[in-house]
Amino acid sequence: MAYKIAVASGKGGTGKTSVSVNLYHYLAQQVSEKVQLVDCDVEEPDDILFFKEAQKEHEENFYQLIPEIDTGKCTFCSKCAEYCEFNAIVILPPAGFAEVNKRLCHSCGACLVACPEEAIHEKKEAIGTISCFRTAIGNGIVEGKLKIGSAMQSMLVKAAKKSISQQNDLVIYDAPPGTSCTVVQTVSDVDYVILVTEPTLFGLHDLKIMVDLVQELKKPYGVVINKTGFGCTLIHNYLATENIELLGEIPFLKEYASNYANGELFNHIPHAIENSFQAFITNIDRKILQYEGDNYFKW
Amino acid sequence: MKIAITSSNNNVSARFDKRFGRAEWICLYNDETRQIEFMKNRHTNLNNGAGTKTAEKMISLQVDRIISGDFGPKAKNLLDKFEIQVVVVRENNLTVEDIIQRIK
Known part of the structure; x- marks a missing residue:
């Protein structure tokens, strides 16, 4: 080590x-x-x-997984919002509105566990790059x-x-x-x-x-x-x-x-x-x- | 029209709170019936998302207009989606009564 x-x-x-x-x-x-x-x-x-002599050998994007709510499947039960420690999920049942705020989400995955309808899926979102230099x-x-x-x-x-x-x-x-x-x-x-x-x-x-x-x-x-x-x-x-x-x-x-x-x-x-x-x-x-x-x- | 005013306490002589998500109380004023109601803001002390959660509450209460000192971008975006008018009052030392007098 x-x-x-x-x-x-x-x-x-x-x-x-x-x-x-x-x-x-x-x-x-x-x-x-x-x-x-x-x-x-x-x-x-x-x-x-x-x-100044450094050469970039490798660069890759690093992604955060952000959940997305499929409002077609969502029953607006608000379980995901209750699970969310970061208050990133807004559910407004009468309006048929369910959304995850990317800026608040920490990608912990709790909402995926909470959802009884499997209406939440994760989507990749680039948050930065990792580069290696020689x-x-x-x-x-x-x-x-x-x-x-x-x-x-x-x-x-x-x-x-x-x-x-x-x-x-x-x-x-x-x-x-x-x-x-x-x-x-x-x-x-x-x-x-x-x-x-x-x-x-x-x-x-x-x-x-x-x-x-x-x-x-x-x-x-x-x-x-x-x-x-x-x-x-x-x-x-x-x-x-x-x-x-x-x-x-x-x-x-x-x-x-x-x-x-x-x-x-x-x-x-x-x-x-x-x-x-x-x-x-x-x-x-x-x-x-x-x-x-x-x-x-x-x- | 239902109007929300951010307040530091539960009566009209209380100081107008210039923070939106972190305001202790919300004064709900109906300019047709002149009815005034105070609601404790449950989201004041959240670590994250106080503005977002307070905005969510306002939308679910079907408020038409919100008067506060400022709105963060996350709360503002959400309120915009539901076409809720936000009014920014930058003056200091106002009471909730002062605000109500202005919109009467």
């Missing part, structure tokens, strides 16, 4: 993508070529932008991209995770921002969570929420502070009081930020950045070795 790491943050813009992409790059170079990166930020996937090093990138208008993020994250190669030693999930269902879905099956934060009040506030989440999910985790160097010790103090492991610190450098904006994370990496990533990778490698040690027989 591959060792799975999620990169999450709570607050947006702290550097999940930078950390994920760099982690992929360095792990592939230094730890194992058999590493895959999964972009779980399905509403705005962007990991691929940093791999990169110069590593096992490549899997990207989930949600169709505009669909609200089935978690479903697509799950599908993206299922499309990963079986030949991996390591898998990195780049989580969406926030602490909502999609993030829970991303983090739920990983072996380790890297929380990326920034030294601001806002960064600290959202980090705390994220820490609550990973503790509740009982996942081992550590923190990376991105954009350091402004003298703010809020995060350091918090980590010290709560006894949370600091995995690394990445200094803020204008030069590096402009590289990022140009999509060039791996060219002309400033020394300070390179060194901080090396130290961070060493810490992560230690986690991987620990895991391998603990799971020696399973591995």
